[in-house]
Amino acid sequence: MSIRKQAMTRRQLLSKSAMFGASFAIGSGFVxxxxxxxxxxxxxxxxxxxxxxxxxxxxxxxxxxxxxxxEYYAVAVxxxxxxxxxxxIEVGIAELNEAAKGIGFANYIxxxxxxxxxxxxxxxxDSAFFQQIRGGLVTGLYNQKAIWPIFGYExxxxxxxxxxxxxxxxxxxx
Amino acid sequence: MSAPFDMNxxxxxxxxxxxxxxxxxxxxxxxxxxxxxxxEAGGRYLPEDYINDEWDxxxxxAWTDPRTTSGDWRVAKDFSGLPAWIVxxxxxxxxxxxxxSLRFQDHEWKPRTTYGDIxxxxxxxxxxxxxxxxxxxxxxxxKLGVTRxxxxxxxxxxxxxxxxxxxxxxxxxxxxxxxxxxINSADFDDRLACQQTGFCFQGCKWGxxxxxxxxxxxxxxxxxNLEVRDRCHVMRIEHNEQGKVTSVVYVDADGNQQExxxxxxxxxxxxxxxxxxxxxxxSSMFPDGLANSSGQVGRNYMRxxxxxxxxxxxxxxxxxxxxxxxxxxxxxxxxxxxxxFVGGYELETLSLGLPxxxxxxxxxxxxxxxxxxxxxxxxxxxxxxxxxDMPQETNRITLNHDVTDQHGLAVxxxxxxxxxxxxxxxxxxxxxxxAVYEAVGATRVFPTPPYPSTHNLGTNRMSEDPRDxxxxxxxxxxxxxxxxxxxxxxxxxxxxxxxTLTIVALAIRQADFIAAELSKNTL
Ligand SMILES: Cc1cc2nc3c(=O)[nH]c(=O)nc-3n(C[C@H](O)[C@H](O)[C@H](O)COP(=O)(O)OP(=O)(O)OC[C@H]3O[C@@H](n4cnc5c(N)ncnc54)[C@H](O)[C@@H]3O)c2cc1C
Ligand code: SF4
Numbered sequence: 001m002s003i004r005k006q007a008m009t010r011r012q013l014l015s016k017s018a019m020f021g022a023s024f025a026i027g028s029g030f031v032x033x034x035x036x037x038x039x040x041x042x043x044x045x046x047x048x049x050x051x052x053x054x055x056x057x058x059x060x061x062x063x064x065x066x067x068x069x070x071e072y073y074a075v076a077v078x079x080x081x082x083x084x085x086x087x088x089i090e091v092g093i094a095e096l097n098e099a100a101k102g103i104g105f106a107n108y109i110x111x112x113x114x115x116x117x118x119x120x121x122x123x124x125x126d127s128a129f130f131q132q133i134r135g136g137l138v139t140g141l142y143n144q145k146a147i148w149p150i151f152g153y154e155x156x157x158x159x160x161x162x163x164x165x166x167x168x169x170x171x172x173x174x
Numbered sequence: 175m176s177a178p179f180d181m182n183x184x185x186x187x188x189x190x191x192x193x194x195x196x197x198x199x200x201x202x203x204x205x206x207x208x209x210x211x212x213x214e215a216g217g218r219y220l221p222e223d224y225i226n227d228e229w230d231x232x233x234x235x236a237w238t239d240p241r242t243t244s245g246d247w248r249v250a251k252d253f254s255g256l257p258a259w260i261v262x263x264x265x266x267x268x269x270x271x272x273x274x275s276l277r278f279q280d281h282e283w284k285p286r287t288t289y290g291d292i293x294x295x296x297x298x299x300x301x302x303x304x305x306x307x308x309x310x311x312x313x314x315x316x317k318l319g320v321t322r323x324x325x326x327x328x329x330x331x332x333x334x335x336x337x338x339x340x341x342x343x344x345x346x347x348x349x350x351x352x353x354x355x356x357i358n359s360a361d362f363d364d365r366l367a368c369q370q371t372g373f374c375f376q377g378c379k380w381g382x383x384x385x386x387x388x389x390x391x392x393x394x395x396x397x398x399n400l401e402v403r404d405r406c407h408v409m410r411i412e413h414n415e416q417g418k419v420t421s422v423v424y425v426d427a428d429g430n431q432q433e434x435x436x437x438x439x440x441x442x443x444x445x446x447x448x449x450x451x452x453x454x455x456x457s458s459m460f461p462d463g464l465a466n467s468s469g470q471v472g473r474n475y476m477r478x479x480x481x482x483x484x485x486x487x488x489x490x491x492x493x494x495x496x497x498x499x500x501x502x503x504x505x506x507x508x509x510x511x512x513x514x515f516v517g518g519y520e521l522e523t524l525s526l527g528l529p530x531x532x533x534x535x536x537x538x539x540x541x542x543x544x545x546x547x548x549x550x551x552x553x554x555x556x557x558x559x560x561x562x563d564m565p566q567e568t569n570r571i572t573l574n575h576d577v578t579d580q581h582g583l584a585v586x587x588x589x590x591x592x593x594x595x596x597x598x599x600x601x602x603x604x605x606x607x608x609a610v611y612e613a614v615g616a617t618r619v620f621p622t623p624p625y626p627s628t629h630n631l632g633t634n635r636m637s638e639d640p641r642d643x644x645x646x647x648x649x650x651x652x653x654x655x656x657x658x659x660x661x662x663x664x665x666x667x668x669x670x671x672x673x674t675l676t677i678v679a680l681a682i683r684q685a686d687f688i689a690a691e692l693s694k695n696t697l
Contacts, residue, residue: 064542167492
């Protein structure tokens with residue numbers, strides 16, 4: 001029996017999923033790789049470094065997990081540092097900074113309390129820019145295998161023989 | 175003549191789609207010596223190919239050709255381009271399914287008689303007596319190896335199940351167990367016992383869960399009477415001046431158009447693609463689409479009343495360990511209009527991995543209210559609601575001529591508005607589901623909105639009277655005697671049970687009918 005393997009790569013899926021529309025923009029910002037907080041800054045090619053820093057803060061404000069370090073947020077938004085995406089991102093971040101000025105701060109990063117930043121974001125949550133970033137993070141952040149252990153999620157188990165002998169019924173507090 | 179068959183062989187039965195309906199029908203006919211060509215839009219994947227990673231598996235198996243949505247259902251807002259979660263692969267959605275395999279209750283075959291005249295609902299009784307189905311259900315259970323039937327043991331209870339069971343018992347529920355599942359609790363039918371890997375939705379790498387991809391399809395092929403052509407997308411069905419179907423036109427794996435002649439055509443592309451294909455096959459003789467003299471093709475789209483309840487506890491549950499669906503409460507499945515709605519619902523445990531939980535727990539949500547829920551992912555338990563929804567004529571699949579797929583064909587628009595009965599049922603189920611978890615000490619609960627439709631039903635429904643529906647009691651179209659519908663789109667009503675066991679039972683029954691008619695030369 002001939003079995004044709006035609007598994008789509010993640011990138012193919014992502015370009016396909018662009019057709020799903022803004023409300024299902026899975027992973028438009030996803031980048032596989034092991035970038036770290038230390039090297040994202042040197043790696044920006046198309047975005048201004050301060051734009052990337054703001055983008056990372058924005059990502060954290062959208063999906064804040066205090067136990068997840070910046071490097072994972074950086075990985076999640078790193079894909080916007082591309083020739084295609086950079087211009088739109090610069091415009092979106094500039095608007096965000098303008099909004100911050102409107103409430104008396106130099107820029108978005110300068111807004112000290114998360115509560116105040118979130119207020120700004122609530123005012124723009126229906127914008128295409130906000131939805132692009134939020135939608136992209138759904139897979140960009142949560143589909144990073146490296147963060148799964150932080151949430152306790154164990155991922156695939158086939159290679160270990162499943163959970164039949166590894167605690168599928170080990171609950172002990174009921 | 176044995177497979178492979180010639181394009182001009184007009185003695186073959188052509189089946190479109192190889193999922194629960196088409197895959198089973200293909201094998202059943204092949205076993206009876208009938209020549210079958212099965213055309214499948216998707217590729218061929220076997221357990222060694224399945225990927226135990228939620229998004230990668232979705233990319234491998236799911237139907238992601240464009241579709242559009244309309245109506246007041248929340249899916250149209252959250253997942254506007256993805257109304258349904260359906261597989262495009264040999265084996266169809268039986269690669270993804272969780273395996274819950276329940277018979278209809280007797281009264282559910284007669285919803286119009288049982289529930290009466292419900293405003294806005296297009297209720298109709300099935301033209302089938304429940305007793306006619308008993309033997310076919312038994313055959314289907316034995317084919318799928320359903321647990322807790324035919325002397326097969328139930329599956330052991332997982333962590334997610336134990337939380338659910340304890341809450342259910344505390345509420346006084348009595349019909350609570352680890353389900354009737356098409357998942358082996360012991361080796362059966364050349365398939366392994368379940369290893370509790372927890373990726374049932376991504377294709378079972380052990381083959382413990384039944385799927386037509388690695389059971390019925392290869393067995394049918396082994397007879398020499400079945401040829402499965404994968405990556406072949408059927409564009410339209412052709413007919414002659416007598417109004418009989420004669421061939422199907424499809425795009426093959428290399429992108430070339432082909433035409434396969436046929437004695438009989440059986441449509442089994444799932445409840446969105448099957449009506450789309452009939453509508454896209456409109457001709458001067460059938461301007462509203464094939465088999466559509468009733469105007470019911472595409473109408474009465476049902477998706478079950480669904481929703482989920484997740485809950486967080488102060489201690490770990492680790493719900494992802496073990497079968498994706500691990501148990502059921504059936505006490506609410508009865509018809510008890512005193513609850514404020516007709517029909518009933520099942521509560522079934524469900525687990526999603528972290529990536530899908532992030533996408534589906536509360537689509538569109540952000541900020542700490544959302545992320546603190548995921549922070550306690552390890553302490554979460556979950557269940558899914560599946561209840562009978564009301565068929566409505568205006569809930570329907572239509573052709574959206576403004577959007578075309580990669581073959582240039584108009585795509586399906588899926589329109590759905592909740593019926594007030596659906597809303598009342600969902601709210602009742604949320605309340606009960608929350609109570610189950612609160613009874614075991616949940617610290618926070620989440621009444622989660624429906625996902626893209628996994629149960630797609632009713633769009634070529636069965637009826638006694640040709641004016642009320644598309645097919646007769648055998649799934650044969652009222653208008654064209656050699657054109658059949660063989661998937662979940664035949665459903666006259668949805669009942670409260672997961673549909674696949676009934677799709678399979680109807681396919682076995684239809685194979686008996688088609689083979690008998692062929693041998694009488696009446697087809
Ligand atoms: C995540 C998930 C979990 C589920 N769990 C359960 C469960 O526990 N219990 C249960 O009863 N049900 C469950 N279901 C539902 C079940 O899988 C479906 O009801 C069932 O598979 C439908 O059978 P079908 O024959 O109608 O269509 P499918 O199984 O979807 O098969 C249709 C096939 O037709 C092909 N096709 C479509 N159009 C064309 C065309 N034009 N040309 C060629 N081929 C075409 C498709 O590619 C597909 O392979 C689940 C579904 C999902 C997604
Ligand atoms: S839990 Fe069992 S049925 Fe599900 S994928 Fe794993 S082995 Fe298969």
